[in-house]
Every structure is written in structure tokens, then in C-alpha cells.
Amino acid sequence: MKSQSTIQPPKLADRFFNWYCRNELSESIQGDLHERYDFYRTEYSPIRSNYLYWMDILRFINRHTLKRTSTRRTFIPTIMLKNYTLVALRNIKRNKAFTMINVIGLSISMAVCLLILATIDDQTSYDEFHSKRDDIYRVTHERLNAEVNIPIATTPMPLGDRLRNEYASLEHIVQFRRGFQGEIIDNGKAINLNGYFTNPEVFELFDFELEVGNPATALSEPNSVILRKDIAEKFFRDKDPMGQDLNVEGLGQFKVTGVLKELPGKTHINFEALSSFSTVASLEKQEILSESLSDWEKLSTGWVYFNFKEEEKLADLQNTLNRISDESYDEDSEYEVVFHIQKMTDITPGPLMGNQIGQSMPNFFIYGLVVLAILIMTCAAFNYANLTTARALTRFKEVGVRKVMGSTKGQVIMQFIIEAVLVSLFSLLLAIGLLKLLIPAFESLNMSSLLEWKLNPDTKVYIQFFIFSLVTGLVTGFFPSLYMSSVKPINALKGSSGPKMGGIGLRKSLIVTQLVISIVLIISSTLVHRQIKYMMTRDYGFQRDNIVNIALQGQDFDLLKPELEKLSFVEQVSGANNIPNTGQHYDIDIRKTVSEEAEKYNYFAVDESYIKNLKLELVAGTNFTPKQTEEREVIINEQAAEALGFATPIEAIGGNVILGDSTNVNIVGVVKNYNFMILYMEIRPLLLRYNPEEFEWAQAKVAGANPIQELKELESVWAGFDPNHDFDYKYFDDQIEEFYSMFYDFVYIIGLISILSIVIAGMGLLGIATYSIQTRLKEVGIRKILGAEGKNLVMLLGKSFFIMIVISTFIGGLISFFGNKAWLELFAYRITFGYDILGIAFLFIIVVGGLTIGTQTWKAMKTNPADILRNE
């Protein structure tokens, strides 16, 4: 018997049994079970015995044995709800500072999450107004032998007819073709028009509606066009647009046959006008548009959308598509193409694709945002829990009394969750306020105008916000409430310190992690900011103050130049094809002899005033001979002289090079190196070519004494010169700054996240400081009685936090040093990683930490030892 009883039944089964079984019954039943198990072991194999034992235990689950928890009976204590809310409100009111910190911390995190929520909402709201949206598909393609293998949204034009003729199960097939764009001269103003050629079925497949015009015939005649309402108003104002002629430069005369109703929502198909598909054939015949209708290798000209007649036979259609691609493309050729079918609702957000018909947000971006939101809220919830449990010491008595009066664990949990939900709802109000501030800032980012972000939260979004904050409250309140409700009333009323909170080490390492993240973010955003500032203000080696760049818009530079130079404040005007340091570049083949392999050099097409105007320095040779009719001379920079193999710049003078195929030019001068390209790159070989034909810009050097007056006069000269186009100008330095300001997007975003992380880390610090100081209050009291001075106490309490901050700064400094070095080294001209930045970050954290810990320490020191020790 004794030897048998040493054989223990499976522990897990016992634990499970004890978990569900009522305490009064568990002992006797478990005894029986064990006795029975001993019997099994004498009869059966251990495995079978264990199995039988488990079965016994499972069979014992019934209404007699299950634990009776009182929460089951009063899951929602309706009667007490009012009391809980009242107590929660009182508590919130009483601890104003504490509530403020909690609400601010939560609301900042929440605002960011709301922003993300609104963004996701906005980005998933495309194409919702099409009644057939779930039935519409399009064909995409993938080139198997291309270098970059991403799916492409366009398909060759002949595919549309093949599908129409060979595949009967499709109801509507709508093709869009690129190329319907050009300037329209209206009342002396040139306005750009962008649209597509498409077939009449577009009104049946999609829910684009015509305000005027007949959808059945509007797009059937060649050279007919329908306009978006705002565009029609722009061109024709009060006039009735129907039947009017529209002269699209380069394409010919079009007749307006319809005006589109304003769209009820966003669509991924972006256009200002649609023209009839029947126009395409004649335009291609006249060679105005390049041949595409029967060319299977023109892969990027058009899109094809369709829906099925009755049931959707996707696999069947895919087979047909495979057959078509097999017939139309040679295997192993450069053009081996496979077609895919894509559902319209999967387009945006959808997979990353080339040649989209409009803007589209890749879906991984959405996933990234969701992950970010979850991370932020996890941190915020963690900190809320940390702070609440830290302050819980003052509320143990309340819980104790509640429990003595008959409150159950479930009810206490309920109470604290309600409190968290209230705090979370307060935070929501503040967060919505913050969001109102954030949205304009966010929408002004270059990035967001690219993606057409319109973050106007509607009722649906607000309901989402509300649900979100409720869930946040539930989640954040869950852990503190579990902790608070585990108080044993007898301990609470005796005044001892409540249940032990395990894992102070874990909490410390979490805080260190938060601090490290903040430090890395502070340092990185400072560095990015400095680098951009550096690039914008650096001396590029050319003059850019007081130069107005005027876009020629097709006008003759030679005629404009003397007109501009007549103005008294204009010193001189030079022409150029391109503005340096704005991200664009042109290049051309160059070689010294015909037999040599050509290299590509960047070039600017300029005139003889260019060097003087931009104050470039000629280190050798001379400027261009003015008024050349043929391109005979070229000026190079020092880098090019070296690259072409001349030992000194002077040696290069008189040298002969061949540009492009056969333009022989003489090197007449060498300019000092200057940064003509974005500072990301080293100075490369550069050619200044004398080539007025390519001019796009007139660069006028002005006195700059009275900019407003000067611009006015420049504009009136332009107006007299070209009444059709608006005066399009930019100050040279503004134009360069504008280009670099794109990078400020990063600064804004990183800056925002670093503020967020500092707030979160600060809250974490505060929580842990409060907790550890509260638990050491008695120690502080005794030390004070024994004569400890203030500074000793500060040392005592602050030391461990100081160590945490130093460790975080060290780790954060290392990470940001190597992390930022990686991207900084991509820049040819860069700032150095200064220790001052590390110092700033350290100081910042010290200040935040000092404030949070300092206030707590000070409070601990101020308390009267008699109050703390009275109970002992």
C-alpha cells in the first residue's frame, strides 16, 4: 500500500481539479480519486491509468462541484454603478496632479492613435460609392524576365478586344488609355487638363454619373469629352458647357458632351476629363499618340476593368488570360508577361504596384501604422497600470472597507475598471482636441498631399474613437484592478502595505527600454534637423541671393531677356535649362575621340551671362563667346577636367571633346567646383553647354531693395510678353529650400514620436518612483528621526534612478551613434555626430527624470516622520 501511494497521479490534472472544484468538496473527492488511481495502477499501464484519471476528473465537472463565485451572480452590479462612478469622480478630483499626468499621458498617446485611426479610415474609404464595387476586377500584369519584378497595374491595349471577343462571361469591359492631356488656352490662360480615353461602358461599370449629357452617347463619337464639374466651371464659368469646343493643345479640337456630377467619395481612378475611346484610333493614325491599339509590347498605356455577367468564374478567366499571354508573347523573351486578376477593393490599400491609375497606399503601410498604434497604446496602458498601482497604497483601506462590507472581488475589479474608463474618456476629449491641432500639421506634410489625405473625421470615425477609448479604459484598468482587488481586508485595515508587487526588476528594465528609445529618438531627430539645416544653408559655391527664377513656359528666352533687362533693378538675366540643387539633372555622352567609350556627364545648358550671374569662378580660360549660333564651346568644372585626364585646368583649355553623337566642342574655360547637385552627393564632372534651345528658365539677378515692387514689375513685363501663361517665378534660395523642406517631413514625424516617447518614459519613471518611494516611506521616517539630512535622503532615493538614466543614456547613445552613422554616411556633405547632441539628450532626460523623481522625493522628505511611524 505504501509503495503504491508514492505513485502520484498527474499533477496537472490535480491542479485543474483544484481550480474548478469547490473547496468544501475537493478534499474528499480528490481522496476518492487518488484511491481509485492507485487501483488503476495495479490493473493498468501508467498511461492508461493517467488517461482514466483524467477522464474521472473531467467527469466530475458538474453543478455540484463547480466553484460558486459571487461574480457570477452579480456580474454587472447595476445598483453599485452610481456609487463607483461617484467614488471614481471624487478620486479623480482629489488627486488633481495625478489625474492630470495620467490624462495627459494617455491623451497624447491616444491622439497619435486617433490620427492613425483616421488615416486608416481615410485610406480605406476609396471607391465606396460604386454600387458594383465588390464585383469589379481589373487585369494586371507581371513581366517575368524584367529586372524589377513587381506587379504592374497596366495592361496592353489589345487585351480589351481579345477579352470582348473571346470571353463571353464578362458583362462590362472598360478600358482607360493614357495620353488625354494637354494645355487648354482659356481666356488667355493656359490650364492643364489631365484625363483618359475610355469607352461608354464606364458609366455602367462604375457609378460615375453625368449631371448633363447622355451617358449612352456622350463617349461614343470621336473627339467628344466629358469634364469633371469643377473643371467645367473653371473653363466655362456661367456658360453652358454642353456642345462647346475645347482646344486641347497637341491633341486637337474636342466637343463637350457631358459634365460629370461631383463624386460622392474618393476613387482611385483620378481624372479631370474623359474622352471617347474612338478618338484614340485616329490620333494614333495621325501619329499624335504613339501606336498602342495592336501593340502587345506597350505594357504601360492602359488599364482594363470589368465585371462578370452572372457568377464569377475567376479560375476560368485566368485560364483564358494565360492562353492569351501564351499566344501573344514569346517565351523567354524580354516581354514574357503573365496576367493577373485583381479585385477593385484590393487596390488601395493594396499591394505595392507599378503604374497605378491614381495614388494608392501600399497595405504594408497600413499594417505598420496598426503595429505602431498597438505599441503606443501598450506603452501607455503599461504606464497607467504602473502609476495606478504605485498610488494604490493610499487606497487599500478603501478596498478593505468595501470588502468587509461585503464587496466581492468582481465588484472591486468593476470599480477600478470604471475608474480607468472614466480617465480614458477624459483623455479622449483632450486627445480629440490635440487631434484637431495635429491634423493640419499632418496634412501640410508633402507626403500627405501626395496621398490625398483628407482627415475629416466624420461621425463614424468618432464612434470608432469612442469605442477605442472604452477599450483602452478596459485594458488599462484591467491590471490595476486585479491588483487592487487581491487585497486581503484584514491586511488593508491593519495598515500594512498591501499585496507585494513582483517584478520590480522587470519594471526597471522596461523603463530603461523606454528611456533608451526616447534618447535614440531625441538624438536622431536633432541630427536629421541639423543635417537638413546644414544642407540648406551651406555655401554651394554659387550665388543664389536676389535671383528670381522665371519659368519660360515655352517662350523665347532671347526675346524675353532684353525686355527684362530694361527694368532698372535687373542687373542681368541668364538662361538655363535647369536649376541647380533642386533634384533634377540632365546628362549627355561625352568622349574625347570617336573611338573612345563614351561617359555620361551632367550638364547645364546656359548662356554667356550664367557664370557672371551665379558668381561662378573661372579658374582657367574664358567665358563663352556671346551670341553663338552653333554649339562650339563648352565650359567644364575642375572635376570634369580631372576626369577627362587633364593634369591642370589650364591644360584643358583648347581641348576638344565630342558631346552626344557628333557635336564637336572646344573647352574654353574651367570653373571652380560648385555643388550643382543635391548635397547628398559628391561634386561630379559637369559641363556648361552653350545651348539656348534647351532653356526652361530665365534667371534674373535683381537689386533686392524692394522685392514686392520688383516682382510686380517683373510680372507686368511677363504679362505683356505672354498673356496666356501666369507669371511663374521663384526666388532661387526659396526654390532650393523648398526642395530640401521635403526632408522636414521626417523631422516632423520623428519629432512627434520623440515627444510621445518622452512623455511615455516620463510617466513610467514617475510611476516607478512613486511606488518605490511610497514603499520606503517608513525607512525615510526612521532615517529622519536618526538625523539624516535632506541631501542624504535625496541621494538615497534618487541614486537608483540616476543609475537608470546613466545606463539608458549610455545604451541610447551607442545605438544612436551607430544607427545615425549609417544614414549620415550616405551623405557626401554631412554634419558630425557631436557629443553636444548626446549631452542635450542626457540633459533632457535628466530634467524630465529630475522633475518626476524630484517631486516624489521632495514629498517623501517633507512628510512628518511621526505620521508615517504612528502605526508601529
Place this chain on the structure above:
Amino acid sequence: MRFNLGEFEEIVLLVVAAQNDDAYGLSVTTAIEKELKRSVTMSSVHTALYRLEEKGLVKSEVGGTTKSRGGRRKRIFMISSAGKDALLQAKDARTHLWSMIPKIVFEGQ
């Protein structure tokens, strides 16, 4: 007083009475298995015992510890006077019904 005893409850109650002062969950289970050659699960016996206790037909008290059960005490079930009444009533009812069967019914065999 009328008692409504289920068939299984009656058997359990009979065994409890038979094992006078030594009846507990497992012993009742094994007795039923052995004497009636009928397979029962321990939990259903326990359930029956609790139900009988709720009806006041058995009393239970916690017994002393035994080594074989890992030191866990037994819950000993004893028949109450109401239980005895219930058993007698059930028996009487059966005898009464038996007496009503005409002799001819069994004679044919």
C-alpha cells in the same frame, strides 16, 4: 411523507445503508460495480450522494485521515431516518406491486 427516489438513487441509498458508517464515494462505487455487475462512474455516484444529501436522506461528515489517500480525509455518508423511511416506503411499494401480480403470470415459465 412521500419520497421520490430515482432508481439509481435508491441503489446508492441501499448501499450506503448496507455499508453502515463506512460508506464514502469510492466504496459505494466499487460496491455497485461488484454486487450489481453494473458499471458506474464515480462522479455520478458522488452526484447522487449530494442530491440525496440535499433531500435530507443521507447525512455526511468528514472522517479521519488515512495514509492511502495521500492524507486526504474521507467524506463518510450515513443514512438518515428520513432515508430509512424512504427505503422502507420504496420497498413497501414494490412488495405491494408484487403482490398484485397474478400467479399465472410467472407460472407459464
